[in-house]
Amino acid sequence: MxxxxxxxxxxxxxxxxxxxxxxxxFWYVIHRKSVVDSGPGTTPPAAMSxxxxxxxxxxxxxxxxxxxxxxxxxxxxxxxxxATGGVxxxxxxxxxxxxxxxxxxxxxxxxxxxxFSGRAKDTQHGFRRVSPGWPHAVHHAHDAGRVESxxxxxxxxxxxxxxxxxxxxxxxxxxxxxxxxxxxxxxSRHLTRGESR
Amino acid sequence: xxxxxAIIKGTPVFGRMFSVDKSTGLExxxxxxxxxxxxxxxxxxxxxxxxxxxxxxxxxxxxxxxFYTTLTLHGAALAFPFSFQLMVGVGLHRSGGCVGxxxxxxxxxxxxxxxxxxxxxxxxxxxxxFKVSLIVMFPLPLVGAQMGIWSMNTVILGFTGIYLVLAxxxxxxxxxxxxxxxxxxxxxxxxxxxRSLNDPGMLGMTLSALTLLIAGLPLVVVGTTLLLALYGVIxxxxxxxxxxxxxxxxxxxxxxxxxxxAMALMVSSAMYATLPLYLADGTRKLFSDKLANTAxxxxxxxxxxxxxxHFITFYPNQPAALSYWGNIMSWGTGIGAAISIxxxxxxxxxxxxxxxxxxxxVLLGWALYILDGASAMVTSNVAWxxxxxxxxxxxxxxxxxxxxxSLMWMGVLYHHYPxxxxxxxxPALGTWFVRLFTxxxxxxxxxxxxxxxAGMPRRFADWNQEGxxxxxxxxxxxxxxxxxSFVVYAYNLLQSRDxxxxxxxxxxxx
Numbered sequence: 001m002x003x004x005x006x007x008x009x010x011x012x013x014x015x016x017x018x019x020x021x022x023x024x025x026f027w028y029v030i031h032r033k034s035v036v037d038s039g040p041g042t043t044p045p046a047a048m049s050x051x052x053x054x055x056x057x058x059x060x061x062x063x064x065x066x067x068x069x070x071x072x073x074x075x076x077x078x079x080x081x082x083a084t085g086g087v088x089x090x091x092x093x094x095x096x097x098x099x100x101x102x103x104x105x106x107x108x109x110x111x112x113x114x115x116f117s118g119r120a121k122d123t124q125h126g127f128r129r130v131s132p133g134w135p136h137a138v139h140h141a142h143d144a145g146r147v148e149s150x151x152x153x154x155x156x157x158x159x160x161x162x163x164x165x166x167x168x169x170x171x172x173x174x175x176x177x178x179x180x181x182x183x184x185x186x187x188s189r190h191l192t193r194g195e196s197r
Numbered sequence: 198x199x200x201x202x203a204i205i206k207g208t209p210v211f212g213r214m215f216s217v218d219k220s221t222g223l224e225x226x227x228x229x230x231x232x233x234x235x236x237x238x239x240x241x242x243x244x245x246x247x248x249x250x251x252x253x254x255x256x257x258x259x260x261x262x263x264f265y266t267t268l269t270l271h272g273a274a275l276a277f278p279f280s281f282q283l284m285v286g287v288g289l290h291r292s293g294g295c296v297g298x299x300x301x302x303x304x305x306x307x308x309x310x311x312x313x314x315x316x317x318x319x320x321x322x323x324x325x326x327f328k329v330s331l332i333v334m335f336p337l338p339l340v341g342a343q344m345g346i347w348s349m350n351t352v353i354l355g356f357t358g359i360y361l362v363l364a365x366x367x368x369x370x371x372x373x374x375x376x377x378x379x380x381x382x383x384x385x386x387x388x389x390x391x392r393s394l395n396d397p398g399m400l401g402m403t404l405s406a407l408t409l410l411i412a413g414l415p416l417v418v419v420g421t422t423l424l425l426a427l428y429g430v431i432x433x434x435x436x437x438x439x440x441x442x443x444x445x446x447x448x449x450x451x452x453x454x455x456x457x458x459a460m461a462l463m464v465s466s467a468m469y470a471t472l473p474l475y476l477a478d479g480t481r482k483l484f485s486d487k488l489a490n491t492a493x494x495x496x497x498x499x500x501x502x503x504x505x506x507h508f509i510t511f512y513p514n515q516p517a518a519l520s521y522w523g524n525i526m527s528w529g530t531g532i533g534a535a536i537s538i539x540x541x542x543x544x545x546x547x548x549x550x551x552x553x554x555x556x557x558x559v560l561l562g563w564a565l566y567i568l569d570g571a572s573a574m575v576t577s578n579v580a581w582x583x584x585x586x587x588x589x590x591x592x593x594x595x596x597x598x599x600x601x602x603s604l605m606w607m608g609v610l611y612h613h614y615p616x617x618x619x620x621x622x623x624p625a626l627g628t629w630f631v632r633l634f635t636x637x638x639x640x641x642x643x644x645x646x647x648x649x650x651a652g653m654p655r656r657f658a659d660w661n662q663e664g665x666x667x668x669x670x671x672x673x674x675x676x677x678x679x680x681x682s683f684v685v686y687a688y689n690l691l692q693s694r695d696x697x698x699x700x701x702x703x704x705x706x707x
Binding site: 006007008009010011012014015018019022023025026029030032033034035037038039040041043048051052055056059060063066067070071073074075076077080 | 477478484488512513517520524525528531532535536538539542543545546547548549550551552557560564567568571572574575576578579580581583584585588590646647649650651652
C-alpha cells in the first residue's frame with residue numbers, strides 16, 4: 001500500500017484526494033449560496049469557529065501523517081540508514097557523455113542496498129533510471145570534469161526496490177541536444193543497440 | 198493624452214480592447230495599466246499559438262527543433278510578459294485606486310519598456326537557437342555555446358533580455374508599488390476604494406512587492422556581474438564566482454520560487470479585496486480579516502525558504518537537512534492555503550454570492566491554484582521528489598500556477614475593466630469564457646500531472662516513441678479548449694459596450 005502511495009501514481013492520487021473533497025465543497029458552497037439561497041447564512045459564529053478548528057486540525061494531522069509515512073521512502077534517509085547500519089553497499093559507478101554511458105557493473109545482488117554514483121564527463125546532463133516495477137527517478141548530473149566534489153551524485157535505493165539485474169535502460173538526456181535531426185537519428189541508433197541517449 | 202493612451206490608440210485590434218476612458222478624469226491611473234494589460238494579451242496570443250505548435254510537432258512528426266524552440270518561447274512568454282505583466286497592470290490599477298495616487302512618470306514607463314523589450318530580445322535569441330529551459334538551468338546556456346549548439350552572441354542577447362525582464366520584476370515594479378503605497382501625496386479625485394495596510398486586500402500587495410525586491414536582489418547582483426563579464430566590461434575572471442552553477446542556481450530559485458509566491462500573495466490579496474464586493478447581502482466584509490491576514494503571513498513565512506525543495510534531488514550537493522527543511526516549509530504553505538480556503542468559503546457561506554463572471558473566474562482560478570498547490574506540496578516531499586523530478590509533473594505544476602493566477606487576474610480585470618475603459622463586458626460571453634477555461638485549465642493540469650505520474654519526461658520531443666502520446670493528445674485537446682476560452686475573452690473585449698448602452702446596442706469601442 002505505502003509502496004504504491006510513494007510512487008508516481010500514488011502522488012497523483014494523493015493530489016486528487018486533496019483536490020476532490022475541496023472541489024466538492026467549493027462547488028456546493030458556491031452553488032448553494034449563489035443559486036439556491038443567496039441570503040445571509042444562519043450558522044452561529046460558535047459553530048463556524050468549531051468548524052474552523054476541526055478543519056485546520058484535520059489538515060495538520062493529514063499533512064504530518066503523510067510526511068511521516070514518507071520517511072522510509074526517502075532515498076537520502078535510506079542512505080543514512082545504510083551508512084550507520086553497517087550493511088555492505090554495492091557500488092555502481094556510472095560515467096556519462098553525450099549519447100552514451102558506461103557502468104561499472106550491470107548486475108547486483110537482490111536484497112542489498114546499491115549506491116549509484118553518476119558522473120558526466122563532458123558537460124551538464126540529465127539522466128533517469130528506469131526499472132521494471134519501480135517508478136523511475138530522474139536526476140541531474142552537473143558539468144563533470146570541473147569540480148569533483150560538486151559533480152558526483154550518489155543515490156542509494158532501498159534494497160527491495162531493485163530487481164535481480166539492473167534496469168534495462170538508463171536514459172541519458174542532454175536537453176540542449178534535443179531537436180537536431182542528426183542527433184535524433186543517432187539517438188535512434190543507440191536505442192536500437194540498447195544504449196543510452 | 199498620455200503616451201500610454203496614444204500607444205494603445207495606435208495599436209490595431211488590441212488597442213480597441215483597451216482604449217482608455219478619459220471622460221472620468223482617471224486617465225492617470227488608467228493609462229499605463231491599460232497599456233501593460235494590452236501588451237500582456239498580445240504576448241498571450243503569441244504564447245497560445247506557440248503552445249499549440251508543441252503537441253502538433255509531436256503528432257505530425259515534424260522537426261523536433263520546432264518543439265524546443267516553441268517550448269522555450271511558450272513558457273517564457275506565458276510566465277513573464279503575459280502573466281506577470283497582467284498582474285502588474287491590474288495590480289497597479291488596484292493600487293492607484295486604493296491609495297489615490299497617479300501611475301505616471303518614468304517608473305511605469307521603464308516597467309513597460311524593460312518587460313517588453315526584454316521579452317522581445319529573449320524571443321529573438323530563442324529564434325536564433327537559444328533553447329534554454331524557462332528556469333535557465335545555468336550553466337546550460339554557456340555549455341550550449343561551448344558545444345556549438347548556439348552562438349555566444351545568442352547567449353548575450355538572451356541574457357540581456359532576461360536581465361531586462363528581471364529588472365522589471367525585481368526592481369522597477371516593486372519600487373513603483375512601494376513608492377505608491379508609502380510615498381507621494383494622496384489625491385482624493387483618484388481614490389476609488391480607499392484601503393489601509395490592515396486590509397488583506399492591501400497587505401498582500403505590500404508583502405508581494407517586498408518579497409520580489411528582497412528575494413530578487415541576490416539574483417540582480419549575480420546577473421549584473423555575469424552580464425558585465427559577457428559584455429567585456431569586467432574580465433571573466435572577476436565573474437567566475439557568479440558563474441558557479443551552485444551560486445547561480447540557488448540565487449535563481451531564491452527569486453524564481455518567491456516570484457511565484459509573491460504573485461500568489463498579490464492575487465490572494467486581490468481576491469480578498471474583490472470577493473467582498475460581490476457578496477449578496479452587501480456587507481462587503483470577509484468572514485475574518487484577521488484570518489485572511491494570518492493566511493498571507495503564513496504563506497509568506499513558509500514560502501521564503503521552501504525554495505530548497507527545488508534542489509532535493511541534488512543530494513548530496515544540497516545537504517539532506519536543507520531538503521527536509523524545504524519539504525516541511527512547502528507543506529507549511531498548505532496550512533496557509535487551508536486557512537485561506539476556510540476564509541473564502543466561510544465568507545460566501547455567511548453572506549451569499551452574486552455569481553457574476555468576474556468573481557466566478559477569480560474563484561475558479563483560486564480553485565485551480567489549490568490544485569496546483571496540492572501538486573506542488575506532493576512533489577516537494579523528499580520521497581516523491583525523487584520520483585517526479587524532471588517529469589511532466591513539474592511542467593504541469595508550472596503551467597497550472599501560471600494559468601491559475603492568470604485566470605484570477607482576468608477575473609479581477611472584469612471588475613476593473615469598466616473603470617479603465619468606460620465600457621462593460623457581456624456577461625454571457627464571460628460565463629462561456631469561465632466554463633471553457635475551467636475545463637481546459639483543470640483538464641490540461643490533470644493530464645500533465647498524470648503524464649508525470651506515469652514517468653513522462655519534461656522537455657522531451659519524442660512522446661510517440663516512448664508511448665506518452667496519450668497524455669500529449671489530452672494536453673492538446675484541453676489546450677485547444679483553453680485557447681477557445683481566450684478567444685471568447687478577447688471577443689468579449691472587442692465587443693464591449695459603452696457603460697450607458699443597453700446590451701444589444703453595440704457601439705464602436707474607440
